[in-house]
Amino acid sequence: METLHPRIRLIWIARGAIAAVVLAVALVALDQWRVTVPPLAIAAAVAVALVLAVGYAVRLYQVWRFELQDDALYLERGVVTFVETAVPFVRVQHVDTQFGPIERALGLSSVVVYTAGSRNADVRIPGLTPDRARSLQETLRELAVESEGDDAV
């Protein structure tokens, strides 16, 4: 089982921090225009949100695993709901590598695998080094072509 790059935690923590800032702004706005919210309560709420975000990011990194098995791409992920997904290579429609601005700044990228399904129609593997992302995309593409079924939708 392969794990993600440890730096992905920074992205997830940054995301959580942004959410905490939004929460802080919302609470301050509430304080200004509606009911008075003690500054201490705001600080406490934001601190709790931050701690939760960091804890969530660390935990998510710990549980995120993926593997190329004989017939399928297998992934395990999720903090609240733990999900184990198998994406058979036959079902792969196409594979993308994506580099978001924050990801690029941290030298990371994602691979997105698309299927024709309705749920989990796109499976994203975040936190890969660009080299690994490219090689994974390549491998998946080859495996998908190799196992092509004749019942494509």
Place this chain on the structure above:
Amino acid sequence: MLALQHGATGFSVPVLLVGLGPSVLDIDIGPLLALVPIGLVAGVGYGIAYYYRFTYEVTASTFDVSSGVFARRSREIPYRRIQNVDLSQGLFERLFGLAVVSIETAGGGDTEATLRFVSEDEAERLRAEIRRLTAATGESTADPDSDRSASDEPTASERTRENHSPGGGAPTLLFDLEVRELLLYAVTSFRWGAAVFPIAILVFLGGADSGPGLVPAFVIDAARPFGGPDALEGAAVGPLLVLAAVTAVQWSVFTYVSSAIYTVANYYGFRLGRAGEDFVYERGLVQRYSGSIPVEKVQSVSVTENPLQRLVGYAGLWVETAGYGPDSGSSNQSAVPLAGTDRVYRFAENLTGVETPEFRSPPRLARRRYFVRYSIVAAVIVAAAIGLSRVSTFDRWYLTAVVFVAVPPAAHLKYVNLGYFVGADHLVIRSGFWNRQTTVIPYYRIQTVSTRRSVFQRRLGLASLAVDTASSRTFAWGSPTIYDIDLETAREIHDTGRERLQSALRERARTDDLGLSVDFT
């Protein structure tokens, strides 16, 4: 190559403007009125331009459409990617002998190509032509990168396809909805979508009898005999609750009636037939729908029964493709709207070839889980009532504790309606009390399998298994999931699904057997 043909499209825009123009503009009567003829002329001009710029063509391997006056768009749709072809005719189209043809492919957000205002004969011809060519390409290019199918002798299914495909011929009738079944269907089905009808009627009649406020006067009048308030302003909470309850009842009754009317109008004269390897259906009273579904595009088959239908022993059969259906925006097509439960299950078995399922239930632990879940919901309701009693004059909050009585039966009913069956070639999943759905998924249609465990499920050692197929499921039709089974069982079925997908694909590559039978009745 077939000759290029024009769709008789030009009519739409000016007619729309003639209809809409005055009604929109006479709100501000005055100089704006002068715009109406200009709009009409522009509309007619645009319509004519659109008509001349709209072309479609049936080629040997693709169906091409190009359209657009200012921004041109041309599309080529390969036949083997077409999911289903639907024809619909509203009142206007029927008067003028026209039809709307929609061609669906998998994926994407909507219908791939829509030909509006095609003559009826032309629409029929197009559908037959597309069906014939689809069948033809299916034979020759089913497996483009291997020559297996070419070197083998034609299999049984290929032979039947050849027998039936040329020109389509007259379809063989498979199922005919009787008037009794139609009425039963109308009475026993409740469509939430119909809830907008009462609102629409209210808005339509808006100016006529609504009182001063937002709430029409008759709503308050109707509630008064039951203890409703005389007016909204200054009313106590008790009478307001009565008003809400009475209005809800009224609304439900109206919704139920409009839902029944909608059902009759939509499913009147439902007939399902077979033409070659395709299902063809037609239905509708005012607006006629007809279409064809290639059997090889069917992803899964579902039997639906709501409590009323179970009571009278009836059920419906749906087939699901990856395209979009003519109404409701989902990919579910009704194969048999309503028929006796035994018959419907027999149809489902004949159609998919699944053995009679012996359903297994999730462990009893699951029922305890639902009990706890519903208890929490009930507690929230009571808490809300207590909160309401604090801020208002409403003081009998303890009456809401009655909801706790409903918790055990609700948990039990949810539990007993869950079931799954791991067959040789199919997975059968059943769930739901209000709309019980039994879905048959052939292993070779599986897209992905996921084992999901929430925090609570992990504590109990349970898991849910979601089996995804290629279909455009909507909110009302989630992806088929086996809920709350033992983690070990879930992992086992997860692996079984994956393995049988692989072996079924190998099998299919060898024999070209669809595994689906068109003559299911």
